[in-house]
Amino acid sequence: MLAYFGPPGTFTEQAARGFATPQQELVPFDTVPAALTATRRGETQSACVPVESSVEGAVPATMDALTEGEPLVAVAEAVLPVRFSVLVRHGGGPVRTVASHPHALAQVRHWLAEHLPGATVVATTSTSAAARAVLNGEFDAAVSAPVAVRHYPLEVLAADVADVRDAKTRFLLVRRPGTLPEPTGHDRTSVVCTVPDRVGVLSDLLSELALRRINLTRIESRPTKGRLGEYRFYIDMDGHVAEPRVGDALAALHRHCPQTRFLGSYPKAEPGGPVAGNEEFVAAVEWVDKVRRGQGA
Numbered sequence: 001m002l003a004y005f006g007p008p009g010t011f012t013e014q015a016a017r018g019f020a021t022p023q024q025e026l027v028p029f030d031t032v033p034a035a036l037t038a039t040r041r042g043e044t045q046s047a048c049v050p051v052e053s054s055v056e057g058a059v060p061a062t063m064d065a066l067t068e069g070e071p072l073v074a075v076a077e078a079v080l081p082v083r084f085s086v087l088v089r090h091g092g093g094p095v096r097t098v099a100s101h102p103h104a105l106a107q108v109r110h111w112l113a114e115h116l117p118g119a120t121v122v123a124t125t126s127t128s129a130a131a132r133a134v135l136n137g138e139f140d141a142a143v144s145a146p147v148a149v150r151h152y153p154l155e156v157l158a159a160d161v162a163d164v165r166d167a168k169t170r171f172l173l174v175r176r177p178g179t180l181p182e183p184t185g186h187d188r189t190s191v192v193c194t195v196p197d198r199v200g201v202l203s204d205l206l207s208e209l210a211l212r213r214i215n216l217t218r219i220e221s222r223p224t225k226g227r228l229g230e231y232r233f234y235i236d237m238d239g240h241v242a243e244p245r246v247g248d249a250l251a252a253l254h255r256h257c258p259q260t261r262f263l264g265s266y267p268k269a270e271p272g273g274p275v276a277g278n279e280e281f282v283a284a285v286e287w288v289d290k291v292r293r294g295q296g297a
């Protein structure tokens with residue numbers, strides 16, 4: 001079974017369908033933490049959750065839920081283009097309230113200001129939770145994934161709505177720690193470092209990557225929710241932990257920051273960007289091995 005952030009009709013469900021094997025059952029959960037908890041408990045084999053939007057940045061609920069509780073690791077990612085449909089009840093009256101996931105609302109702000117200027121905007125747990133609520137008469141319109149009309153008998157007031165063209169969202173498939181995916185040469189590694197309070201620690205972490213010519217693809221901070229000013233850094237980098245340079249860098253991050261959690265090494269959904277060669281790292285490790293065995297100098 002594969003848990004996903006639902007209810008049915010979310011963007012996350014579409015991503016989950018891309019990950020699922022033909023016979024795998026998809027199970028919706030109303031929140032990201034609930035989908036992850038099911039996987040932590042072993043009730044589902046994996047969970048699909050949104051992690052990052054090209055317009056709105058990180059999905060805080062996912063970042064927090066991956067850091068707190070038993071570890072889970074990502075084994076795959078997917079990137080989906082994001083455009084919205086505005087859904088209303090058949091024969092519904094004027095639109096006084098419009099609901100959706102905060103990331104969706106943020107991506108249609110201009111459209112709403114122009115087309116539904118008087119409407120009150122309400123945040124819901126997901127885009128399809130908004131569609132479901134419109135069907136139940138709680139709100140007048142929902143900003144949803146285009147597939148949501150297949151799940152909820154609503155009318156499309158407007159299609160192809162997006163303030164930003166070519167917006168994309170990235171999703172992760174996570175599991176309990178186990179066998180890692182094989183390196184493909186186009187991989188990404190994710191970690192979260194809860195940094196100790198000392199001068200220069202962030203610079204130390206980044207230097208370790210730069211020294212090994214590892215490309216940083218994302219860095220994001222979140223408060224630990226403990227003391228004011230205490231932060232965690234989410235770091236995505238090119239490469240796989242099985243590669244000597246990446247393994248070496250993760251060991252260095254752990255030295256600077258013992259509270260480093262590995263969030264996975266997995267193939268990139270959109271391969272591209274610089275591919276770092278590992279040859280000199282492999283050759284260097286072999287050389288040190290020989291020196292240690294007294295067979296080289």
Ligand SMILES: O=C(O)C(=O)Cc1ccccc1
Nearest residue numbers: 010011012101103104126127
């Ligand atoms: O609510 C959804 O449909 C989700 O899967 C989260 C989301 C919300 C807005 C854009 C992309 C993903």
